[in-house]
Amino acid sequence: MSDLRERALELDSADQLAGVRGAFVLDTVSDHAADAAGVYLDGNSLGALPANVPGRVEDVVRRQWGELRIRSWTESGWWTAPERIGDLIAPLVGAAAGQIVVGDSTSVNVFKALVGAVRLAGAGRDEILVDAATFPTDGYIAASAARMTGCEVRAVQPGEVPDALNSRTAAVLLNHVDYRSGRLHDLPGLTAAVRAAGAVSVWDLCHSAGALPVGLDAHGVDLAVGCTYKFLNGGPGSPAYLYVAERHQAAFDSPLPGWNSHAEPFGMRPEYEAADGAVRGRVGTPDILSMLALEAALEVWQRPDVSVGGVRAKSLALTDFFLECVAAYVPEGRVEVVTPLAHAERGSQIALRCADAGEVMGRLIAAGVVGDFRAPDVLRFGFTPLYLGFADVERAARVLAEILR
Amino acid sequence: MSDLRERALELDSADQLAGVRGAFVLDTVSDHAADAAGVYLDGNSLGALPANVPGRVEDVVRRQWGELRIRSWTESGWWTAPERIGDLIAPLVGAAAGQIVVGDSTSVNVFKALVGAVRLAGAGRDEILVDAATFPTDGYIAASAARMTGCEVRAVQPGEVPDALNSRTAAVLLNHVDYRSGRLHDLPGLTAAVRAAGAVSVWDLCHSAGALPVGLDAHGVDLAVGCTYKFLNGGPGSPAYLYVAERHQAAFDSPLPGWNSHAEPFGMRPEYEAADGAVRGRVGTPDILSMLALEAALEVWQRPDVSVGGVRAKSLALTDFFLECVAAYVPEGRVEVVTPLAHAERGSQIALRCADAGEVMGRLIAAGVVGDFRAPDVLRFGFTPLYLGFADVERAARVLAEILR
Numbered sequence: 001m002s003d004l005r006e007r008a009l010e011l012d013s014a015d016q017l018a019g020v021r022g023a024f025v026l027d028t029v030s031d032h033a034a035d036a037a038g039v040y041l042d043g044n045s046l047g048a049l050p051a052n053v054p055g056r057v058e059d060v061v062r063r064q065w066g067e068l069r070i071r072s073w074t075e076s077g078w079w080t081a082p083e084r085i086g087d088l089i090a091p092l093v094g095a096a097a098g099q100i101v102v103g104d105s106t107s108v109n110v111f112k113a114l115v116g117a118v119r120l121a122g123a124g125r126d127e128i129l130v131d132a133a134t135f136p137t138d139g140y141i142a143a144s145a146a147r148m149t150g151c152e153v154r155a156v157q158p159g160e161v162p163d164a165l166n167s168r169t170a171a172v173l174l175n176h177v178d179y180r181s182g183r184l185h186d187l188p189g190l191t192a193a194v195r196a197a198g199a200v201s202v203w204d205l206c207h208s209a210g211a212l213p214v215g216l217d218a219h220g221v222d223l224a225v226g227c228t229y230k231f232l233n234g235g236p237g238s239p240a241y242l243y244v245a246e247r248h249q250a251a252f253d254s255p256l257p258g259w260n261s262h263a264e265p266f267g268m269r270p271e272y273e274a275a276d277g278a279v280r281g282r283v284g285t286p287d288i289l290s291m292l293a294l295e296a297a298l299e300v301w302q303r304p305d306v307s308v309g310g311v312r313a314k315s316l317a318l319t320d321f322f323l324e325c326v327a328a329y330v331p332e333g334r335v336e337v338v339t340p341l342a343h344a345e346r347g348s349q350i351a352l353r354c355a356d357a358g359e360v361m362g363r364l365i366a367a368g369v370v371g372d373f374r375a376p377d378v379l380r381f382g383f384t385p386l387y388l389g390f391a392d393v394e395r396a397a398r399v400l401a402e403i404l405r
Numbered sequence: 406m407s408d409l410r411e412r413a414l415e416l417d418s419a420d421q422l423a424g425v426r427g428a429f430v431l432d433t434v435s436d437h438a439a440d441a442a443g444v445y446l447d448g449n450s451l452g453a454l455p456a457n458v459p460g461r462v463e464d465v466v467r468r469q470w471g472e473l474r475i476r477s478w479t480e481s482g483w484w485t486a487p488e489r490i491g492d493l494i495a496p497l498v499g500a501a502a503g504q505i506v507v508g509d510s511t512s513v514n515v516f517k518a519l520v521g522a523v524r525l526a527g528a529g530r531d532e533i534l535v536d537a538a539t540f541p542t543d544g545y546i547a548a549s550a551a552r553m554t555g556c557e558v559r560a561v562q563p564g565e566v567p568d569a570l571n572s573r574t575a576a577v578l579l580n581h582v583d584y585r586s587g588r589l590h591d592l593p594g595l596t597a598a599v600r601a602a603g604a605v606s607v608w609d610l611c612h613s614a615g616a617l618p619v620g621l622d623a624h625g626v627d628l629a630v631g632c633t634y635k636f637l638n639g640g641p642g643s644p645a646y647l648y649v650a651e652r653h654q655a656a657f658d659s660p661l662p663g664w665n666s667h668a669e670p671f672g673m674r675p676e677y678e679a680a681d682g683a684v685r686g687r688v689g690t691p692d693i694l695s696m697l698a699l700e701a702a703l704e705v706w707q708r709p710d711v712s713v714g715g716v717r718a719k720s721l722a723l724t725d726f727f728l729e730c731v732a733a734y735v736p737e738g739r740v741e742v743v744t745p746l747a748h749a750e751r752g753s754q755i756a757l758r759c760a761d762a763g764e765v766m767g768r769l770i771a772a773g774v775v776g777d778f779r780a781p782d783v784l785r786f787g788f789t790p791l792y793l794g795f796a797d798v799e800r801a802a803r804v805l806a807e808i809l810r
Binding site: 025027040042045046048049053054057058061062064065066067069070071072073078104105106107108111115132135136137139140141143144148149155180227229235236237238239240254255256257258259260262266267268269270272283284285286287288289290291293365370372374375 | 430432445447450451453454458459462463466467469470471472474475476477478483509510511512513516520537540541542544545546548549553554560585632634640641642643644645659660661662663664665667671672673674675677688689690691692693694695696698770775777779780
């Protein structure tokens with residue numbers, strides 16, 4: 001056995017999160033003809049299935065919907081699910097309760113947050129700064145929010161935001177972790193700079209929530225959004241969430257004031273009056289099946305052996321070890337590491353650039369090592385510490401090297 | 406046995422849709438201590454569980470998500486579900502394929518449709534007419550759409566729309582069936598009037614789709630939205646849909662241009678370029694669990710014994726019979742029928758006004774007859790022809806009369 005394989009086994013036996021793996025449904029050895037089970041390194045796109053979700057969903061469908069039907073809106077807690085589940089996400093992103101509401105897609109929440117931010121910033125501020133490397137939907141939605149609020153959008157690299165801020169800046173939309181490179185941006189420093197300029201910060205946490213500490217309250221973030229199907233394992237298209245810092249809630253003015261955000265939703269009143277608190281970020285009827293699957297998926301964070309700090313420590317150990325294995329196994333010059341080596345600048349994924357990335361990823365997936373390809377030339381590997389071990393990582397690097405040779 | 410009970414049994418034995426009842430999960434006799442099974446008359450709020458949905462959802466969760474994971478976006482058809490399921494809804498509302506896309510809530514779709522309508526109407530038109538009796542969320546969202554497009558909102562009764570139309574009218578948002586009274590509005594006539602005035606029609610089909618013919622294409626409707634959890638039985642909070650008539654698609658300019666509506670969504674291009682066709686109405690990642698539960702729920706419409714025309718005929722027979730039973734059983738003057746008696750003005754629900762409606766509905770539900778209460782004084786009973794029979798209707802009226810006496 002090679003040194004790295006032995007190291008992997010040692011690291012796995014010392015891993016304090018190793019026991020959590022059983023809380024997820026993963027491939028068994030027999031699923032693949034290869035030397036062992038598949039390795040799922042795409043949890044940064046769609047998290048694996050938590051083992052408790054199928055039973056929960058079955059109960060929601062057969063009993064809550066099938067038997068209780070309409071009564072479940074109250075008796076099964078459907079109506080309050082968006083804020084209840086928001087409070088489950090809150091500790092994972094460093095937020096006190098009552099500031100997060102779950103529902104709609106990330107794109108729709110970016111719209112709420114950005115329009116809300118421009119309105120919070122007040123008159124005379126008419127520019128929205130957007131991460132130039134952002135996942136595209138944030139940029140598209142920012143352009144629409146700007147158009148509809150009389151603002152202009154300017155794309156800037158996150159590191160250049162402090163220099164770009166000025167008295168016209170209304171809102172700044174940034175990604176905590178870059179979706180392509182895996183770079184972790186300086187949320188505390190950039191948030192402080194935005195605040196000092198009198199603008200409103202909006203953070204997209206899609207690639208950080210559930211993988212590393214965020215500290216929304218501690219760092220004074222104004223607004224934030226995120227999805228729940230990556231490191232939070234909520235399932236395909238599970239609802240996104242919106243964070244509105246408590247100090248902004250009374251003035252938060254949503255562009256999507258649906259009946260679910262009304263102070264008295266069943267009063268059926270023709271005049272809109274916004275509810276207090278996080279509920280103000282709701283819009284229409286929440287999709288209950290996806291929402292309650294997410295609620296079950298979040299239960300893993302209640303385990304005494306699971307903490308965001310522990311997850312982050314293991315995430316860095318996993319990505320360090322992957323880089324070490326890649327350096328040892330992959331022929332020199334065959335790939336370029338895109339993700340920063342410094343821990344302070346690294347999310348929970350490793351991006352490798354190689355010219356034939358699309359074809360390479362196809363062969364990797366066929367061999368049971370599932371990452372994804374981001375055009376034009378990036379191999380992307382996500383590391384979910386809750387269900388990945390070091391032997392998985394070593395195997396993935398070994399299979400990658402075989403394909404690249 | 407009373408005459409009406411005998412009539413009910415005769416009507417049930419002649420009912421060509423009677424065989425469809427088995428496609429839904431309904432109460433069994435043992436569920437209630439009363440003389441028979443419960444009667445679910447709230448399908449206009451949340452449709453009953455179709456019998457094929459639990460198995461489908463289990464497959465989506467355990468196999469598509471749990472085993473195939475990320476591969477399901479292509480291999481299980483997740484990515485194309487919004488337009489594929491839109492095409493299943495299309496024939497139910499009289500639309501040719503390629504004009505409906507499923508996703509987001511009704512409220513969010515009202516926003517897309519109204520902003521899109523104002524932009525289609527063009528410069529110089531700055532007024533949005535909204536049904537004065539609308540379900541509130543449509544009015545709230547209309548106010549936001551107006552605010553963000555420089556328009557004003559004017560509330561008018563649907564019958565007064567022809568007189569209210571003028572050269573300033575950009576868009577007209579109307580409900581096909583009034584959620585409270587059950588009144589069916591004149592979609593063909595009002596659509597023609599809106600078109601003649603050079604404005605854009607937006608119809609909310611929440612309370613008509615799946616219950617009666619809509620004829621979107623035949624009547625030249627411009628835009629429409631609707632939910633899928635009432636007469637389409639998609640489940641709690643199942644995604645809504647947006648119809649954009651083919652002639653408007655190339656110019657439809659969504660205020661929520663998320664990456665799912667991009668011409669090349671995986672190109673990850675910083676510039677937005679709208680996709681052609683119905684897909685232009687998509688926004689972010691669709692919630693797959695709710696969406697595919699809906700797809701299963703829509704399969705009942707593929708049965709040879711199910712048609713919109715047959716459903717409408719039975720709906721009118723059911724509501725006629727309910728009114729007849731109420732007239733026979735309920736003490737004179739105890740309730741007032743709010744829903745129009747004329748078939749051409751009746752949806753698939755009956756609303757009865759009585760002073761103590763809230764308390765009466767509580768007692769009805771306790772007795773197994775489930776309708777709902779709409780403040781301040783309306784008892785609302787929805788009739789879903791796919792799973793309700795005439796004996797159910799007779800029993801509901803009888804229990805209601807016992808409570809009211």
